[in-house]
Amino acid sequence: MRHQILIIGGGSAGISVAARLRRRDPSLSVAVIEPSEVHYYQPYWTLVGAGIVPKEASVRLESSVMPRGVTWIRDRVERIEPDANAVVLSSGQRVEYEQLVVAPGLRIDWEKVKGLKETLGKNGVCSIYDYQQAEKTWEMIRTFQGGHAIFTAPATPIKCGGAPQKIMFLAEETFVQQGIKHNSQVSFYTGGGVIFGVKVYADALQKVADRKDLDYKFKHDLHEIRPESREAVFCKTTDAGLEEVVVKYDLLHVVPPMSAPAFVQESPLALQEGPLKGWMAVDHTTLQSTTHPNVFGLGDVIGTPNAKTGAAIRKQAPTVVTNLLAARQHLTMTGAYDGYGSCPLVTGRGKLILAEFNYKNEATPSFPFDQAKERYDMYLLKRHGLPFLYWNLMLKGLA
Ligand SMILES: Cc1cc2nc3c(=O)[nH]c(=O)nc-3n(C[C@H](O)[C@H](O)[C@H](O)COP(=O)(O)OP(=O)(O)OC[C@H]3O[C@@H](n4cnc5c(N)ncnc54)[C@H](O)[C@@H]3O)c2cc1C
Known part of the structure; x- marks a missing residue:
């Protein structure tokens, strides 16, 4: 098996990148390796734990989020061989790629x-x-x-x-x-x-x-x-x-x-030392692997000093797609991630502080009011707005 672009993981990051790639260039052969039959909107689990939403509201079939035209390989990656441009699946099958996107999330x-x-x-x-x-x-x-x-x-x-x-x-x-x-x-x-x-x-x-x-x-x-x-x-x-x-x-x-999944930790793509040892080594701005230029990483797996959130992925996915497509054509990579992350801090039913910040831990508010104050409208954003944005826009490559 060989694909022009191979994506490991069909979670928030993998699906966002796959959808964007299809929109930018439908002629590309894109495959996603994802073993799970279901896809979770994990930010809802905080509200499930507080009895605000049923757990079923956080799950959809993986088939329903897989972008049309993308090959879904229903298996698990066991090993990455970046020097051979290949990954090995748990079935023993090898899949080769021209470019690889590593997005398997993290291990609890x-x-x-x-x-x-x-x-x-x-x-x-x-x-x-x-x-x-x-x-x-x-x-x-x-x-x-x-x-x-x-x-x-x-x-x-x-x-x-x-x-x-x-x-x-x-x-x-x-x-x-x-x-x-x-x-x-x-x-x-x-x-x-x-x-x-x-x-x-x-x-x-x-x-x-x-x-x-x-x-x-x-x-x-x-x-x-x-x-x-x-x-x-x-x-x-x-x-x-x-x-x-x-x-x-x-x-x-x-x-x-x-921690990072074992197959990432054991691969040459992982940081080999320092406090973030084992997480994937990427350039903090371009999200390109620091060791293999045809490999990119995003989402929870990368060893960058940003908050590991879906909100971060909303900014990382366009960066990865822009840079990966530029790299294909040997052009300068113009996509730049500034470490944006967001944490909707629910402080009670109907109260939320919307924290938004970057690599430098500087506040980067999206709204023209004091986001450090607890607000009801921001709670509604978390409860209703962000899930809508996630399922209907982010996973479709539109936001
Ligand atoms: C309780 C909780 C609350 C949260 N609240 C928020 C919030 O309020 N706001 C926010 O923005 N974010 C929040 N998040 C974080 C957000 O859900 C994650 O940052 C985001 O899902 C990470 O996306 P990802 O694609 O990197 O990983 P995931 O979405 O976890 O997806 C990884 C995918 O890779 C697959 N995979 C794993 N191993 C392999 C393998 N070997 N081969 C192939 N595929 C593999 C998995 O099956 C999975 O589908 C929350 C998370 C939790 C748990």
């Missing part, structure tokens, strides 16, 4: 938190980072009887860095509505060191945290769960080194560490 390392896999979905342990578990999260939040509710975030890069706090804000609101807030403590334990990376939004979130009386613990990375005793074990980074901290919980919302 559930097993890296000891005890998590065994207890997830039971014993008060939940996570919105999975389609089925998002629904169970709402079940646990809804039936919480009070006590210590802990929400965690890891030290690794994750998709949608704001989601671990969003679900906490929505859960806290539910506890107030259920009349159990007075006998509950709500805590956020994060492996990170700040509430949010962009100052103007960090200040706004701090006010929300104060209003809701949330307890923040920084540099606390969850590494074990003991379900029998309902204890969460954290690795705390201090000036003197690492320290183990054991905390009792009644509800534990877990966001596990995340």
Whole structure:
């Protein structure tokens, strides 16, 4: 099998690029390798976890989003051989390409938190980072009887860095509505060191945290769960080194560490050193592989210092398509990605701070008002506007 352009992954990034390529040049032979029968709109999982939308609203058949004229290879990539311009599938088949787009998203390392896999979905342990578990999260939040509710975030890069706090804000609101807030403590334990990376939004979130009386613990990375005793074990980074901290919980919302898929980490396309080792190495502006000029990468898999979000992909996809087509014709690449990312920070039902920023962590607001303020119209954008934009425009290569 040989295709002019081969795309690994039919998620947000892969489908956006495939659709744009078809629009720009329908004569190109484009193939997408994607094993899943379904396609998820993952940003809805935060709202699923808060009982605002049913989980079914976040899923569609992969066949319904695959652009017409694109070959869908229903298999999984096992290995990339960029020096031979080929990938090897789990069936053993080799697929050759002229240009490759790497967009397989990231891997959620559930097993890296000891005890998590065994207890997830039971014993008060939940996570919105999975389609089925998002629904169970709402079940646990809804039936919480009070006590210590802990929400965690890891030290690794994750998709949608704001989601671990969003679900906490929505859960806290539910506890107030259920009349159990007075006998509950709500805590956020994060492996990170700040509430949010962009100052103007960090200040706004701090006010929300104060209003809701949330307890923040920084540099606390969850590494074990003991379900029998309902204890969460954290690795705390201090000036003197690492320290183990054991905390009792009644509800534990877990966001596990995340990494690039193994086949990317093991390939020559991965960053070989530094804090982002293993993620795909691309030029931060052109999104071209730093080692193989006929390879491009976008979405959650790339080792760039931007927020891993669908919003980032909306800007990355046109950059990749412009540059990939220019590279085909040996022209100068003019597409430039500035690190744009957006995080619609839901702070309650009907309240949202729309954080938008770039590589330099500078706020890059789209609207002519103070986006660091909680707004109802921005909540409606997240609830209704962005899903519409995603399914009808972004995945069709129109936005
Ligand atoms: C709880 C949650 C809340 C979020 N909230 C927001 C938000 O509010 N706003 C926002 O913009 N973003 C949000 N995101 C992030 C957003 O969903 C992701 O950044 C986006 O989906 C990444 O797109 P991607 O194409 O890189 O990866 P994905 O969309 O995950 O797609 C990757 C695809 O690659 C396929 N694949 C994997 N391995 C292989 C392989 N070996 N071979 C072939 N194919 C493979 C997978 O099956 C999958 O279909 C959220 C995510 C979560 C989980």
